[in-house]
Structures are given as C-alpha cells and as structure tokens.
Amino acid sequence: MLRIDSLTTDHGQVRAVDHVSFDVEVGSCTAVIGANGAGKSSLLRTLSGLVKSSSGSAHWGDIDLLKLPTSEIVRHGVAHVPEGRSVIAELSVEENLTLGALWRGKDPDVAVTKSEVLDLFPRLGERLKQGADSLSGGERQMLAIGRALMARPKLLLLDEPSLGLAPIVIEQIFHTIDTMRKATGLTVVLVEQNAVSALGIANHAIVLSLGKIVVSGSASDIASDESLRHAYLGY
Amino acid sequence: MQQFIDTLILGVSFGAIYALMALALILVWRSTRVVNFAQAGQAVLSTYIGLEIHRLTSSYWIALIVAVIAGGIVGGLVDLLMVRPLSRHSGTGPEAAVAPVIGTLGLLAIVQGVVGIFWGGEFRKYPAAFSTDAISIGGSRIPFSPFDIFIVAIVLAVMVAFGFIFQRTGLGLAMRAAAFGSEVAQLAGVRTGRVRTVGWSFAGSAGALAGVLITPNVFLAPNSLDLLLVFGFTAAVIGGLESMVGGALGGLALGLGLAIVLQYLGSSFTFMAAFVVLIVVLLVRPQGLLGKKGARRA
Numbered sequence: 381m382l383r384i385d386s387l388t389t390d391h392g393q394v395r396a397v398d399h400v401s402f403d404v405e406v407g408s409c410t411a412v413i414g415a416n417g418a419g420k421s422s423l424l425r426t427l428s429g430l431v432k433s434s435s436g437s438a439h440w441g442d443i444d445l446l447k448l449p450t451s452e453i454v455r456h457g458v459a460h461v462p463e464g465r466s467v468i469a470e471l472s473v474e475e476n477l478t479l480g481a482l483w484r485g486k487d488p489d490v491a492v493t494k495s496e497v498l499d500l501f502p503r504l505g506e507r508l509k510q511g512a513d514s515l516s517g518g519e520r521q522m523l524a525i526g527r528a529l530m531a532r533p534k535l536l537l538l539d540e541p542s543l544g545l546a547p548i549v550i551e552q553i554f555h556t557i558d559t560m561r562k563a564t565g566l567t568v569v570l571v572e573q574n575a576v577s578a579l580g581i582a583n584h585a586i587v588l589s590l591g592k593i594v595v596s597g598s599a600s601d602i603a604s605d606e607s608l609r610h611a612y613l614g615y
Numbered sequence: 616m617q618q619f620i621d622t623l624i625l626g627v628s629f630g631a632i633y634a635l636m637a638l639a640l641i642l643v644w645r646s647t648r649v650v651n652f653a654q655a656g657q658a659v660l661s662t663y664i665g666l667e668i669h670r671l672t673s674s675y676w677i678a679l680i681v682a683v684i685a686g687g688i689v690g691g692l693v694d695l696l697m698v699r700p701l702s703r704h705s706g707t708g709p710e711a712a713v714a715p716v717i718g719t720l721g722l723l724a725i726v727q728g729v730v731g732i733f734w735g736g737e738f739r740k741y742p743a744a745f746s747t748d749a750i751s752i753g754g755s756r757i758p759f760s761p762f763d764i765f766i767v768a769i770v771l772a773v774m775v776a777f778g779f780i781f782q783r784t785g786l787g788l789a790m791r792a793a794a795f796g797s798e799v800a801q802l803a804g805v806r807t808g809r810v811r812t813v814g815w816s817f818a819g820s821a822g823a824l825a826g827v828l829i830t831p832n833v834f835l836a837p838n839s840l841d842l843l844l845v846f847g848f849t850a851a852v853i854g855g856l857e858s859m860v861g862g863a864l865g866g867l868a869l870g871l872g873l874a875i876v877l878q879y880l881g882s883s884f885t886f887m888a889a890f891v892v893l894i895v896v897l898l899v900r901p902q903g904l905l906g907k908k909g910a911r912r913a
Contacts, residue, residue: 428802450801460802468796471788479792482785483804527803 381406382535382567387436389419389426396422398591399436404584406534409561409568411582411599413575414612419591420571421463424537427569428453428460440535455483459533463540463571465520467527469513473504476512476523480530489532497526500556518549525553529560535567542574550574554581579603587612621758622878623871628763630870631770632829636847637854637862638777639822644856645794646814647702648712653693653719654822655844656726659837661686661823662830663734666741675744682827683820690819694812697722731837738839743831766828773824774863777817781859790814842886846873849893855903864904 382404389397396419404410412420425431427438429450438445443456453460459480467476477497481490498505501522507515512523521541528536538557542550558581561568572578579585582599587608595608602608636654643651665682669675698715705714745761781787792800793807794814801807825847826840833839850869854861869892876888896903 430798430801450798451804451806454802454804462798462802466796466799468792468799470795471791475788475791478785479788479800479803479805482789527799531804 381441382569383437383439384427385437387423387426387438388434389422389431390434391422391431395591397426397433400586400588400591400593401436402586402593402596404535404567404569406567407561407565408583409558409570409581411575411578411585412569412571412588413573413578413585414588416573417590418588420573420588421539422591423588424460424539424569424571425462427537428458430460430462454531454533457532457534458537459528459531459535460537461524461528461539461541463543465517465524465543467512467515467520467523469511471512472508473510473512473515473523474508476527477504477508477530480527484531490530493530493532497529500529500560501526518545518553521545521549521553522556525557533566535569537569537571539571540573541570542572542577550577554578557581575609576603618878619875622874625758625878626871626874627867628759628766628870629829629832629874630867631767632825632843632866633846633850633869634863634866635770635773635821635825635828636843637850637866638774638859639818639825640847640851641854641856641859641862642814642818642821644851646790646811647694647698647715649698649715649719650848651693651719651815651818652716652844653722653726654818654847655838655840656723656730657686657689657693657819658822658826658843659835659840660689660726660730661819662741662826662835662840663730665823665827666734666739666835669742675742678742679744679824679827682823686823686826687816687820690822691812691816693719693722693819694815698815699808699812727837734837736837739835741827741830741835747831762831769824769828773821774859777821777859786810786813845886846889849889849896852893853896853904855905858903858905861903861905868904 385401387397387400388395400423412423414420422431426433427445429448433446440456440458445453448456471479477494481493484490503519504523504526512520515523525541541553554577557568560566570578570582579599579602585599585602586593586596587602589612594612595602639654640651643649661682664685665678668681669678672678697718701715701718702711705711743762744765747760747762749756749758749760781791789805789810790813792803793805793810797807825843829843846869850865851862853865853868869889872892873885873888876884
C-alpha cells in the first residue's frame with residue numbers, strides 16, 4: 381500500500397504540496413485531479429525524489445520513499461512517467477526501452493518484459509530502430525510509459541499522460557493503462573487535468589487545489605457530483 | 616602541388632591528436648555542461664607521470680599505460696572532489712553554470728604550479744614509440760614518420776573503442792541517457808552521478824593520451840599543453856561540441872588547416888589562426904558542422 385501522510389513540499393516561497401494525506405490500495409488506481417498549478421506534478425515529483433519534501437512522509441509498503449535518491453526508487457518497484465512525453469529524443473525507440481531495464485542487468489525476464497510492452501504498444505515495435513524524436517506525440521507517450529513498464533514496476537506514477545494528445549489517442553492510452561492494471565495488479569497513481577478520462581478508469585480520486593486536498597472519495601461519486609465538477613473540474 | 620600534399624600529410628597526425636583532445640572536452644561537456652579548462656593541466660600532469668615512469672622502467676609502453684590510467688584517475692577525482700561539490704553548492708541559479716568552469720580554470724593554474732614545483736619549469740623531451748624521421752618511398756621523402764603512423768592508428772583505435780562503448784554497451788547507453796535526459800535517466804534507475812564521473816575519467820584518459828602523443832613532436836613544460844587545449848576546444852566547436860564524430864572530423868580539419876597556415880604563413884600564425892577559426896565557426900555555424908540547428912544550449 382502507498383501511504384502518504386501530511387506530505388508538504390515547498391518551491392522556494394511557494395507551498396506546492398500542502399499537508400497531503402491519502403492511501404492507495406495495492407492494485408487500485410487513484411486519480412489526482414485539479415487545475416494547472418494545483419500541485420499534482422509536485423506531488424509525484426516528491427514521491428520519486430526529484431524534489432525534496434519539507435515535511436510529512438510517504439511509504440510504499442515498508443519503503444520510505446522520501447529517503448531514496450531518484451535512481452533507486454525504480455529498484456523498489458516504483459516507476460514514474462513525468463509530464464511531457466518524457467522520452468530521450470537523442471536515443472532510438474529501442475534504446476529508450478532498454479534504458480528502462482538497464483538496472484535489471486542480465487535478468488532473462490527483461491526480454492519477456494520487452495515483448496509484453498511491445499504487445500501493449502505495437503506501434504513501438506514497428507519503430508524500434510527509429511530515433512525517439514521521429515515519433516508522434518501519442519507514440520512518445522506510449523514510449524514513455526513503455527520505458528517505465530520495462531522496470532516491471534509494482535507502482536506506476538503517471539503524470540498527465542493525456543497532455544496535448546488527440547482525444548482518440550487519449551482514449552487508447554487510458555484503455556491500455558486500465559487493461560494492464562486489471563491484468564497485472566499494478567497500482568497506479570494517475571495525475572490528470574483531464575478529469576473525465578481519469579475518473580473513467582480510477583477507483584478513487586482526490587482533487588487538489590493550491591496544494592491541498594479539497595475533495596477525496598470514490599471516482600464514480602466525484603464524477604457524478606455536479607457542484608464539485610463546476611467548482612474544481614471545470615466542466 | 617607536391618608541397619601542398621606534403622603539408623596536408625603533415626597535418627594528419629596533429630589533427631588526430633586534436634581530435635583526441637576534442638573527444639576529452641566533448642565527453643565532459645556532454646555529461647556536465649562544463650568546458651574543462653583543467654584538461655590541459657590534467658594532461659600535462661599525466662604526461663609528467665608517464666615521463667617519470669619511463670625514467671624508472673625505460674619502457675615506453677609501461678609509461679604510456681600508466682599515464683593513461685593516471686589520467687583517468689585524475690579526471691574522476693576532479694569531478695568527485697571539485698566539480699560535483701561546486702555544482703551542488705551553487706544551486707540552480709546563473710552562477711551554477713559558471714562556478715564549475717571558473718573552478719576548472721583555477722585548477723589549471725594550481726596543477727601547473729604543482730607540476731612546476733615537482734618537475735621544474737625547464738623544457739623536457741618525451742620519448743616517441745617509433746622513429747620520428749620522415750619515411751622515404753622510392754627515393755622521395757614523405758613528411759610522415761613511423762611515429763605519425765602510430766599516432767593515427769592508436770587514435771583511430773581509441774575512437775572505435777569509444778564508439779563501441781557508447782553505441783553498444785549498457786554503460787554507453789547510460790552515459791548517453793544521463794547526458795541527454797538526466798531526469799528520465801534517473802527515473803529509469805541510472806545512477807547519473809557515477810556515470811558522469813566515469814565520463815570525466817574517460818576524458819582524463821583521452822587527454823593524457825593526447826599529451827603523451829603530442830609531446831615528442833613539441834616539448835614538455837608545465838604549460839606546454841595549453842595550446843593543445845585551445846586546438847582541442849576549437850576542434851570540438853567545429854564539430855558542434857555534442858558529437859564525437861564531429862569532434863574527430865573537427866580535429867582532422869583543424870590539423871590540416873593549421874598545417875597549411877604553418878607552411879605558408881609561418882608558425883607564429885597558427886595560434887591566431889585557431890582562434891580565427893573558432894570565432895568564425897561560432898559566428899557562422901554555432902551548431903558546428905554536424906550539429907543540428909538549435910542544438911546548442913548552454
């Protein structure tokens with residue numbers, strides 16, 4: 381289980397994450413939604429050690445996430461796909477995937493993982509030797525997720541996978557994430573501005589505003605609460 | 616015509632050494648975004664160590680190997696003990712980009728001072744592996760010696776070896792990932808700090824080799840490799856600073872160009888000519904010969 385307790389992160393004078401507490405059950409998907417600047421990305425970046433927390437705690441099972449350097453979290457089963465289709469443009473598609481499992485060394489399961497990832501995203505299989513910079517936006521997002529899955533994570537932190545993508549591509553990617561989670565028992569924390577899509581595949585949701593949790597509950601309750609939608613989700 | 620061809624031949628082995636120095640600077644630039652001025656000092660220190668080993672063992676080859684290993688150790692230590700702490704303490708502001716560079720400039724002076732204290736300031740000769748006399752083929756002399764052939768061969772071998780490491784091994788993939796996308800690399804589990812130190816270490820070895828190869832044709836003194844640093848940097852800029860192939864071609868082009876300047880204008884113009892090339896490249900094609908437009912972010 382992922383347990384976040386009173387987690388607080390400051391960017392200089394700005395409090396980006398303000399005493400956030402929530403739990404995520406193993407195998408479930410929690411959507412973190414809210415407007416731009418609500419602190420969603422900062423929350424994930426704190427969990428993966430890219431930014432330092434000011435106070436509070438975050439544990440994945442018995443692992444204290446806040447004590448680990450970024451390069452080590454993946455060795456404890458936590459993979460983070462940061463915002464903005466983060467692939468390495470100077471590397472080929474295949475190299476980006478290989479990179480995701482580099483720390484696993486000569487583990488024979490790496491080849492199995494790779495074929496699973498390519499089954500999930502067949503488009504990547506057709507473009508293995510191409511430079512990652514030649515991919516479309518949707519393909520880049522698939523590659524970023526694929527890179528993270530190459531680590532065979534138990535907990536996947538996804539930051540705005542829908543950002544800048546066409547609705548049909550968003551639907552595809554969310555469908556893939558949902559199918560994969562149900563098939564493998566992966567735990568997912570999904571940060572999104574696109575609340576409709578995120579709530580569609582999440583079990584639980586929290587709404588962040590100015591770094592604070594303003595609402596939390598089951599995804600379906602939040603999706604059907606009209607006043608909430610107007611106040612925080614803008615639709 | 617014959618003289619012109621001779622001039623070009625003369626430039627090849629120098630060009631190969633500039634390419635090696637360019638490689639050292641590119642390795643550090645790509646991984647750390649630092650122009651390592653101390654590279655001249657690291658190379659000169661390694662060459663003096665080689666000279667000392669040669670005095671003790673009378674073996675060119677043992678001296679060469681020890682110098683290259685020493686260069687690697689010194690390069691790694693410079694990153695660990697100076698550049699890393701400097702980057703850490705200077706945070707993320709504009710001074711973060713400047714502090715390590717100024718640090719390397721200071722280190723250059725310190726290393727040259729220390730080398731001067733240990734070995735004195737007088738010019739030393741460094742031995743060559745093979746004869747440095749021009750080869751004769753069918754009665755006509757070619758301004759290319761067996762030692763020049765050795766230089767070109769060993770530089771090619773080093774380039775191929777680096778190319779293999781970078782393109783075909785996990786370490787190379789980690790190094791490229793850390794250089795081009797540090798955040799993603801860390802999230803993928805790459806220990807970017809260690810990988811970066813390995814890059815500094817490789818660079819130190821390449822610089823040491825360049826020092827050992829060039830000194831038989833010039834001389835050795837505490838600041839005798841400053842010129843090599845300038846030429847290596849110019850070669851790296853011609854190649855676009857990011858690309859090792861670009862740096863190799865840049866080194867060769869500069870070697871040939873400076874040989875022509877040396878032949879037709881005289882040795883007092885080569886230093887100036889290198890700077891003219893540097894400035895013209897930066898003005899006309901700042902991304903280098905092989906660099907993509909907009910690739911240079913500093």
